[in-house]
Structure formats: C-alpha cells, structure tokens
Amino acid sequence: xxxxxxxxxxxxxxxxxxxxxxxxxxxxxxxxxxxxxxxxxxxxxxxxxxxxxxxxxxxxxxxxxxxxxxxxxxxxxxxxxxxxxxxxxxxxxxxxxxxxxxxxxxxxxxxxxxxxxxxxxxxxxxxxxxxxxxxxxxxxxxxxxxxxxxxxxxxxxxxxxxxxxxxxxxxxxxxxxxxxxxxxxxxxxxxxxxxxxxxxxxxxxxxxxxxxxxxxxxxxxxxxxxxxxxxxxxxxxxxxxxxxxxxxxxxxxxxxxxxxxxxxxxxxxxxxxxxxxxxxxxxxxxxxxxxxxxxxxxxxxxxxxxxxxxxxxxxxxxxxxxxxxxxxxxxxxxxxxxxxxxxxxxxxxxxxxxxxxxxxxxxxxxxxxxxxxxxxxxxxxxxxxxxxxxxxxxxxxxxxxxxxxxxxxxxxxxxxxxxxxxxxxxxxxxxxxxxxxxxxxxxxxxxxxxxxxxxxxxxxxxxxxxxxxxxxxxxxxxxxxxxxxxxxxxxxxxxxx
Numbered sequence: 001x002x003x004x005x006x007x008x009x010x011x012x013x014x015x016x017x018x019x020x021x022x023x024x025x026x027x028x029x030x031x032x033x034x035x036x037x038x039x040x041x042x043x044x045x046x047x048x049x050x051x052x053x054x055x056x057x058x059x060x061x062x063x064x065x066x067x068x069x070x071x072x073x074x075x076x077x078x079x080x081x082x083x084x085x086x087x088x089x090x091x092x093x094x095x096x097x098x099x100x101x102x103x104x105x106x107x108x109x110x111x112x113x114x115x116x117x118x119x120x121x122x123x124x125x126x127x128x129x130x131x132x133x134x135x136x137x138x139x140x141x142x143x144x145x146x147x148x149x150x151x152x153x154x155x156x157x158x159x160x161x162x163x164x165x166x167x168x169x170x171x172x173x174x175x176x177x178x179x180x181x182x183x184x185x186x187x188x189x190x191x192x193x194x195x196x197x198x199x200x201x202x203x204x205x206x207x208x209x210x211x212x213x214x215x216x217x218x219x220x221x222x223x224x225x226x227x228x229x230x231x232x233x234x235x236x237x238x239x240x241x242x243x244x245x246x247x248x249x250x251x252x253x254x255x256x257x258x259x260x261x262x263x264x265x266x267x268x269x270x271x272x273x274x275x276x277x278x279x280x281x282x283x284x285x286x287x288x289x290x291x292x293x294x295x296x297x298x299x300x301x302x303x304x305x306x307x308x309x310x311x312x313x314x315x316x317x318x319x320x321x322x323x324x325x326x327x328x329x330x331x332x333x334x335x336x337x338x339x340x341x342x343x344x345x346x347x348x349x350x351x352x353x354x355x356x357x358x359x360x361x362x363x364x365x366x367x368x369x370x371x372x373x374x375x376x377x378x379x380x381x382x383x384x385x386x387x388x389x390x391x392x393x394x395x396x397x398x399x400x401x402x403x404x405x406x407x408x409x410x411x412x413x414x415x416x417x418x419x420x421x422x423x424x425x426x427x428x429x430x431x432x433x434x435x436x437x438x439x440x441x442x443x444x445x446x447x448x449x450x451x452x453x454x455x456x457x458x459x460x461x462x463x464x465x466x467x468x469x470x471x472x473x474x475x476x477x478x479x480x481x482x483x484x485x486x487x488x489x490x491x492x493x494x495x496x497x
Contacts, residue, residue: 039332043170044170049349051067051069053354053360054360062364063364073130085192088118089216089220092219092220092223113201150304151169151309154310166330169334170338171326171336172339174300187271188275192213203227204288205218206276206291208293209293210262211237216382219382231280237249241441244409244426276288299342311338318342324343324355324358326338337359355371375389377452385446387448387451393430406432408487410484412425414495415475425444437488447477454481468488
C-alpha cells in the first residue's frame with residue numbers, strides 16, 4: 001500500500017516543530033478520512049495504562065499521535081483489573097466496618113451483600129473514569145482508532161485493512177489472565193475477569209494462586225462472608241514480597257479464618273452441579289462453588305505480527321533495552337518501542353504509566369532517566385495491606401553481604417492512628433550499613449497510602465537521619481515512617497521492643 005509522507009515533527013530542537021495534521025478542536029477523535037496520506041510521529045498499539053500514557057505525553061510534547069485500541073480505552077486496569085477490584089475491596093471494607101461496628105460503640109448490623117448494588121457502585125466508578133479518559137483523548141487531539149490492530153511492518157499498524165504509519169511505533173498490547181496447562185477456564189472455573197462481574201456471592205470459593213490477585217480476591221470474598229481457601233505452590237503467600245510481610249499476612253488471614261495451603265502443587269479439578277473439586281499433588285482435596293484461577297498474567301503478543309516485523313519475543317514477552325527500544329528501526333528515522341505488561345518485569349499499571357511517559361519523552365529527545373523496576377512502589381490491597389519499594393531484606397543481603405545490612409521493624413502498636421483504626425502491622429526498613437535506606441515494606445490496613453513517601457526515601461537514597469529530621473503529622477499512619485527512621489537513626493521515641 002503506497003504512502004505519501006507528510007509533515008513530521010523536527011526533533012532537532014528537542015521535541016518542538018511542525019505537526020502532522022490533526023482533527024480540529026470541535027470534532028471527536030476519529031480515524032482520518034485518508035490515513036494513507038498521513039504519517040504520525042507516534043503510532044501506539046494498545047490503549048491501556050502504558051499505551052494511553054505514551055499518547056497523552058507525546059501529544060503534550062507537540063507530537064502527532066494515532067492510538068489504536070481494540071476494546072475500551074483504559075484497558076485491563078480500568079475495566080477488568082485495578083479499578084474494579086479496588087472498588088470491590090472498598091465495598092468489602094465497608095462490610096467489615098458494619099460487621100465490627102459494635103466494637104466502636106456504634107450499633108449497626110450487616111444484613112448481607114447486595115451484589116447488584118456493589119456492581120452498580122463499581123461500574124459507576126469505572127464509568128466516570130472512562131468518560132474522563134475519552135475527554136482527555138479529545139483534549140489532546142489524538143486520533144483514536146477503534147479496532148483490533150496488527151503490526152504489519154516496523155512502521156505500520158493495520159486495522160480492518162487500513163494501515164496507520166508512524167515515524168515511531170509503540171507496542172502496548174497488555175496482558176491476559178493465565179491458566180495452567182490442561183486447566184480450562186469455563187463453568188465454575190473462572191478468572192479475575194469473571195470474578196469482578198459475579199451477580200451473587202458464593203458460599204465457598206477456592207483461589208488458585210497466592211500472589212497479589214489471589215490474596216486480594218480472597219480478602220474481598222471473606223469480607224463478603226465466603227468460606228475461602230487459597231492454594232499456592234510456593235512456600236508462602238505473596239512470595240515476591242519480604243518474608244516478614246508474607247508471615248504477617250498469613251497470620252492475619254488465619255485470624256480472619258481465610259484458609260490456605262502452601263508448598264504443594266495443584267493437580268487437577270473437576271466440576272459438576274454441586275461445585276468444583278480440587279486435588280493437590282499430595283492427595284489433599286478441596287470442594288467449593290467456584291475456583292478462581294489467579295496464577296499470574298501473560299503477555300498479549302500472539303498473532304499480532306511482532307516477530308514477523310523483527311521484534312524479539314521470549315516466552316511471549318517483548319525484549320527491550322533499558323530505554324524500552326526493541327532494536328527494530330522503522331525506516332523513517334524512528335524506532336519500535338514496547339511498554340507495560342508485555343515487557344518482562346513487574347506487571348503493574350503504574351509501571352506502564354511511567355514507561356509510557358518515558359518513551360514519549362525519549363521520542364521527543366528529552367533523554368529521560370531509565371525506569372528501574374526495584375524502585376517502583378508495590379501494593380497488595382488485601383486486609384491488611386502490604387506496601388513496599390526497593391529491596392527486600394534477602395535481596396539486600398545478597399547484594400551487599402550480611403554484615404553490610406541493617407534492618408529495623410517499627411510495630412504499629414506504637415502508632416496512635418493505627419490503634420484508632422484497630423489495625424496491627426509494622427514498618428520495616430532495610431539500610432545499607434552506615435548508608436541510605438534501600439528497602440521499605442509495611443503491613444497494615446491503609447498502609448498502601450504510605451508508599452509515596454517511602455518511594456521518595458528509597459529513590460532519593462535518603463539516610464535515616466535525614467528522614468528522622470522531618471516532622472510527620474500526628475496522629476497519622478504516616479507518622480510510623482518518621483518513628484521508624486528515628487529508631488534506625490538511633491533515637492527511638494515510641495518504639496516498642
């Protein structure tokens with residue numbers, strides 16, 4: 001298909017210059033009438049967290065952008081992942097508040113869970129955010145192409161027979177819920193995509209996978225009154241986190257009567273009219289109404305033409321360098337990049353956001369600093385929550401040596417706000433001896449909100465003495481970070497041994 005190149009952005013002035021013609025301010029983003037006559041500065045395949053952040057930032061920098069999305073703008077995070085699951089978790093928190101109200105002197109009664117009402121609330125949150133994204137696409141004058149795209153050349157994405165060419169192409173096709181070999185999804189065997197749309201509360205549920213997704217759903221369902229059991233092949237729940245966090249979560253789950261089996265692999269499942277029947281390799285069996293398969297997410301790259309265009313894949317993931325370049329040139333002076341869940345590493349929406357901004361600025365010639373996965377904050381939104389950033393204690397000891405690492409745990413028993421909320425937990429700091437703080441982990445209700453300051457501490461290589469000198473508001477849970485750093489600096493105030 002012939003293409004007549006038109007105006008492209010001149011990068012010689014650091015991202016300013018002329019732009020490809022775009023829709024006017026008064027019209028909705030749309031497929032151009034003659035796409036063959038347009039070469040965009042950036043064509044983005046995938047409109048999820050990573051994809052739309054590329055598009056928005058590139059447009060802000062004066063680049064012409066074509067964004068291709070096969071489903072809804074916002075992708076898995078907004079419609080089938082982060083946002084709907086956290087809405088369910090908040091509904092679960094409200095249920096627990098009603099259940100335990102008497103302990104605070106409030107007379108209330110939890111009469112039950114109305115899933116129609118819960119779903120209305122959840123869908124309302126998603127709908128408002130979705131509407132906001134659609135408005136931002138219009139405001140940024142981005143050409144939005146709705147349809148399934150395929151990379152047919154290093155510089156071209158094809159949708160329904162029409163090609164959209166770019167000086168630069170960014171692959172941002174996201175991920176899907178994985179299963180295990182031979183484990184078919186269907187009937188009473190579901191993934192998180194079906195779990196967020198349930199119209200009734202099961203009496204019993206088995207969660208296959210004790211990572212973030214599995215623990216969050218187990219937490220929701222227990223708050224909704226479900227008898228829940230987690231099956232995890234690894235030795236502990238949330239195995240990617242610091243061991244102290246795993247132990248604290250397991251203690252909390254035992255107290256909440258959430259069952260779990262760790263260290264034994266799943267063997268198989270059968271289902272019939274009475275429910276699902278799960279067997280482990282050690283012969284143990286579990287029965288329930290539903291089996292939620294939460295064994296991670298795989299990259300959505302199959303059949304999209306990536307390898308045919310020269311992009312290197314490893315187990316489906318797109319291999320890039322630290323600047324998210326795939327090594328493929330477009331032939332128009334640009335490159336093919338990849339962002340988000342299709343790039344090996346943490347599969348987090350905010351990682352995708354950050355990578356999208358990075359790539360847009362890279363294309364515009366701003367030379368941004370590379371994104372390091374270990375410096376990205378992580379939160380598990382169960383009850384209790386786990387928040388972390390930087391190195392775990394084990395990772396720090398492997399990197400620096402046992403004698404070159406200092407560790408401190410501050411118990412939330414000494415934190416007034418945590419006592420008011422009725423939550424237990426801790427803040428744990430990992431420090432290079434006589435050096436900066438290199439790792440943080442916290443466990444406790446609402447402690448995910450504290451990872452913002454922790455991220456600054458770890459990324460800016462702050463010393464405990466520096467953080468200890470900052471005044472933290474009282475009484476807040478944020479105060480626990482100040483107390484922990486006071487203790488690590490050798491001047492504890494409210495630390496309980």
